[in-house]
Amino acid sequence: MNSLAIMSFVKTAMDWIGAILVFAILLLLLLVIVLYIIDKTQRKQTIRRNYPVIGRFRYFFEHLGEFFRQYFFAMDREEMPFNRAERSWAYRAAKDVSRTMAFGSTRNLNPTGTVMFLNDPFPVLKKDAKKAKPILIGPYAKHPYEAPSFFNISAMSFGALSRKAVIALAKGADKAGCWINTGEGGLAPYHLAGDGDVVFQFGTAKYGVRDSNGKLDDSKLKAIGDNPQVKMVELKMSQGAKPGKGGLLPAGKVTEEISKIRGIPAGEASISPNGHPEITSVSDLLDMIEHIRQVTGKPCGFKAVIGSHQYLVDLMTEINSRGIESAPDFITIDSADGGTGAAPQPLFDYVGLPLKESLPLTIDLLEEHGLRARVKVICSGKMITPSGVAWAKAMGADIVVSARGFMFALGCIQALQCSKNTCPTGITTHDEELQEGLVISDKLERVYHYHKNMVSAVEMIAHSCGVKSPHDLSREHVRVVTESGLSTPLDKLHPYQENEIEISQR
Numbered sequence: 230m231n232s233l234a235i236m237s238f239v240k241t242a243m244d245w246i247g248a249i250l251v252f253a254i255l256l257l258l259l260l261v262i263v264l265y266i267i268d269k270t271q272r273k274q275t276i277r278r279n280y281p282v283i284g285r286f287r288y289f290f291e292h293l294g295e296f297f298r299q300y301f302f303a304m305d306r307e308e309m310p311f312n313r314a315e316r317s318w319a320y321r322a323a324k325d326v327s328r329t330m331a332f333g334s335t336r337n338l339n340p341t342g343t344v345m346f347l348n349d350p351f352p353v354l355k356k357d358a359k360k361a362k363p364i365l366i367g368p369y370a371k372h373p374y375e376a377p378s379f380f381n382i383s384a385m386s387f388g389a390l391s392r393k394a395v396i397a398l399a400k401g402a403d404k405a406g407c408w409i410n411t412g413e414g415g416l417a418p419y420h421l422a423g424d425g426d427v428v429f430q431f432g433t434a435k436y437g438v439r440d441s442n443g444k445l446d447d448s449k450l451k452a453i454g455d456n457p458q459v460k461m462v463e464l465k466m467s468q469g470a471k472p473g474k475g476g477l478l479p480a481g482k483v484t485e486e487i488s489k490i491r492g493i494p495a496g497e498a499s500i501s502p503n504g505h506p507e508i509t510s511v512s513d514l515l516d517m518i519e520h521i522r523q524v525t526g527k528p529c530g531f532k533a534v535i536g537s538h539q540y541l542v543d544l545m546t547e548i549n550s551r552g553i554e555s556a557p558d559f560i561t562i563d564s565a566d567g568g569t570g571a572a573p574q575p576l577f578d579y580v581g582l583p584l585k586e587s588l589p590l591t592i593d594l595l596e597e598h599g600l601r602a603r604v605k606v607i608c609s610g611k612m613i614t615p616s617g618v619a620w621a622k623a624m625g626a627d628i629v630v631s632a633r634g635f636m637f638a639l640g641c642i643q644a645l646q647c648s649k650n651t652c653p654t655g656i657t658t659h660d661e662e663l664q665e666g667l668v669i670s671d672k673l674e675r676v677y678h679y680h681k682n683m684v685s686a687v688e689m690i691a692h693s694c695g696v697k698s699p700h701d702l703s704r705e706h707v708r709v710v711t712e713s714g715l716s717t718p719l720d721k722l723h724p725y726q727e728n729e730i731e732i733s734q735r
Contacts, residue, residue, distance in 0.1 A: 275640045275654045278666035287642075310566070310611065316637055318614050322682035323638035323675035342585070343710040344620050349695025358688065359697040364627055366461065366605050367528020367558035374460040374528050376628060377426075378407040379699060380618060380683055382676075383609045383630035384430050384463070384532070386414025388478070388487050389647075393667045394639055394656045399423035400669065401638075401676025410630065411437075413465050413476070413501075415490040416453055423673075427458045430532070432465035433475050434501035436491040444507075447524050449492070454525025461558070462521050466505070466514075466533040467581075468563050475501030482650075482659070511544040518557050530559030530605075535587035536580070538594075545598035556603050561630070562587050564610020584610040584621070589723040592625035613637060615686035622687065623702040623719065638679035639672050 261282055268281035276284040314335065321328050338345065363375040382402050387395045389412060396419045402409040403425030410428040411420050415437030420427050431438050438453065440446040453459055478487075478499040488495035508514050514531065521529040535541070548556045565581025582590075588608050595601040605627040612618050613634030621629045633641070640654045652658040655667035684699075691699045694706040704720035711717050 272668040272671050275666035275668075276642070278668070279653060279655065279663055310633075310643075315614055316643065319634055319637035319679065322686075323679040325678040325682065328682070328686075339710065339714060341710055341712050343716075344616065345708050345710070345716060346616075346619065346623075346690055346694055347706050347708060348693045352695055353692040353697050357697060358692055361684075361688075361698050361700050364605060366530075367522075368603075369554040370522050370528045370558065371526035372460075372528075374426075376408065376460075378405070378680070378684065379622065379628050380680060380687070381407040381428075381628060381630045382409040382635050383632035384410040384412040384428075384465070384468075385632050385636075386412030386436075387417035387419055387490065388414045388482065389657060391652075391655055391658055391664050391667070392419055393664050393669055394636075394672075395419040396422045397639060397667065397669045397672035398635060398676055399425065399427075401635075401673040401680070402426070404673065404677040405680035407680055408460065410463065414487075415492070416456075416459070417490050421456070421458050424458065426460045427456075428461045428463055429453050429459045430463040430465050432468075432501060433503070433505050434491075434493075434499060436493070439492045446492075450521065450524050454527050459525075459527065461528045461530070462525055463559075463561060464505075464517060464521065464529065464531040466508075466531050468532065468534065475503045477501070484659075511540055511547050514544065515547060515551065515555055515557075519555060522558070528558035530557040530561065530607075532561035532563060534563045534565050534581040535591060536565075536582055538587075538590060541591065541594050545594060545600055548600060549598060553600070553603050556600055559605040559607055559627075560591060561607040561609065562591055564608070566611055584608055588621065588624050588626060593723070615683060615690060618683065619687045619690040619699065619702060620707060622691075622699045623704055623707045624723070625704075634683075635676060635679065638675045639667070640675070 264285070265281040268277040268284065271277060274284075274288075276287050278284075318328060337343070361379050363377050364379065365373060365375050367373045382398055385395075385398070390398075395417060399409050399420055400423035403423030406425075408426040408428050409420060409423075411417070411430050413430050413432035413434070413436055415431075416427070416429055429437075435443060435445055438446055438449045450462075454462070478491075478493075478501075480496055480498040483491075483493060483495055483497060483499060485495050487493075491499070493499045505517070508517055518529050518531065562584065564584035564587070566583050581587075588606070592601070592606060595604055595606070606625065607628040607630055608621050608626045609630045609632065611633070612621060612629055612631055618629045618631075636656055637643075639656050641656055642654060644653055646652045647657040650658045650660060652663060655664040658664065687699045691697070691702050694702060696702060696706070704723060705718060707719040708716035709719055709722055711722075
């Protein structure tokens with residue numbers, strides 16, 4: 230073969246290679262276009278809908294992480310505030326797919342504080358199990374409330390959450406048979422979208438029920454109480470993310486819609502007081518609760534992070550002095566380990582008691598003062614898996630509420646962008662393009678499944694412990710690992726010791 234033939238062959242080969250490369254590039258471009266269209270029009274995965282094509286890499290890398298994370302990334306139970314194992318359970322429960330595991334638990338049972346439920350040698354059979362009964366709240370209110378579920382959606386405001394997120398939660402709650410709490414941002418029409426039960430909350434700024442001077446407007450309060458979907462009113466004294474600190478709503482987030490719902494001027498920053506100016510004593514607190522109950526006709530209680538607890542002793546003493554009907558219909562205890570609200574790090578990290586201390590403390594005080602049957606106890610604080618909810622029920626809580634668990638059900642990926650209006654899943658942003666990925670019809674089903682599977686799993690723990698309903702769980706069903714490395718019964722670790730707490734004379 231002479232040199233001319235070789236050159237001709239090389240030229241022909243190069244032409245073919247060039248043509249193949251052009252064809253491959255066109256094919257790749259066509260594939261990208263097809264994937265873009267598929268991702269933008271699909272209604273199941275928020276990330277792919279908001280970030281077509283490139284969003285697929287998240288799921289690819291997540292899959293690879295199952296094999297490589299033990300060498301390069303955090304282990305399943307190392308991340309904060311929620312580790313991968315916790316998030317995975319919430320995701321799978323919301324998607325209604327298998328939550329079973331193989332080859333043993335990855336949970337370390339040795340650290341101090343580890344909780345273990347005590348299985349009974351004769352567990353409850355399916356035919357003998359009982360569904361948890363509705364919980365009566367506010368027997369002295371004009372319109373008492375029978376809460377259908379012991380697991381409900383905690384306080385998250387419209388404004389903190391997007392319009393689509395609130396609608397999906399409301400509709401999912403309606404289908405699940407649980408309530409949704411409005412948070413302190415006022416009652417938005419989106420909270421009522423599901424025709425289900427709503428708990429109206431207001432805080433120190435009185436959003437939704439304030440007059441032009443920021444004081445409580447009884448006419449607005451009555452209008453909310455007259456809404457048949459609103460079943461209770463919750464007076465927020467403090468929250469886990471920032472106990473003792475009022476909120477700041479930047480001027481840029483006070484849209485015309487937010488302005489109308491919250492009753493504040495549009496385009497102006499709104500700063501909430503650190504506390505209610507008109508509530509400076511336990512007597513004031515009881516007066517306010519009774520006033521709200523009379524105006525609305527609905528049960529009323531308060532939400533607080535427990536820190537200095539002498540006021541609880543004083544509060545219960547005052548209740549017994551006035552009469553049992555004067556008591557708050559419920560107390561919502563928020564754990565100090567933060568929540569969905571944006572807050573200064575010093576308050577996030579250092580102020581208030583965690584639920585593991587504040588819940589038994591409050592329960593025991595109510596028992597001591599003879600008010601346990603009268604005042605229902607609701608609690609919140611990082612309980613997104615069945616073990617946390619079952620622990621709270623065993624400790625004595627009547628009802629458990631969760632915010633972040635239901636955010637995971639909506640598709641939250643713990644991007645920690647909640648306060649930046651850049652949430653990639655459209656849950657905590659008002660960016661319409663980012664909200665585009667949150668498909669309400671799909672997410673409401675996930676909210677429903679998450680609730681259903683949570684209740685079912687807590688029932689499973691209860692049955693394993695030998696009781697017919699989660700309401701029957703008690704401290705004797707739980708042991709906790711101590712500093713010795715051995716476990717001790719929860720009822721021994723948290724007995725009520727009258728001499729440890731200063732109790733005012735009744």
